[in-house]
Amino acid sequence: MKVLYLLFSFLFIFLMRLPGVFGDIRNPITCLKSGAICHPGFCPGRYKHIGVCGVSAIKCCKKP
DSSP, X not given: OHHXXXXXXXXXXXXXXXXXXXXXXXXXHHHHHTTOEEEESSOOTTOEEEEEESEEEEEEEEOO
């Protein structure tokens, strides 16, 4: 029975949404308000992928 509690806690942790990773930013206005840029394809250089700008092909990228 204790194994089920352990399994449930691992599933809860792995299925939980991570904040800031593909999370709340889903449109260009929110991206620009957060101080980030919208860039097609992959994020350039030292930028970090924090969301999308409308479609999944255009990424919201921010410097760490």
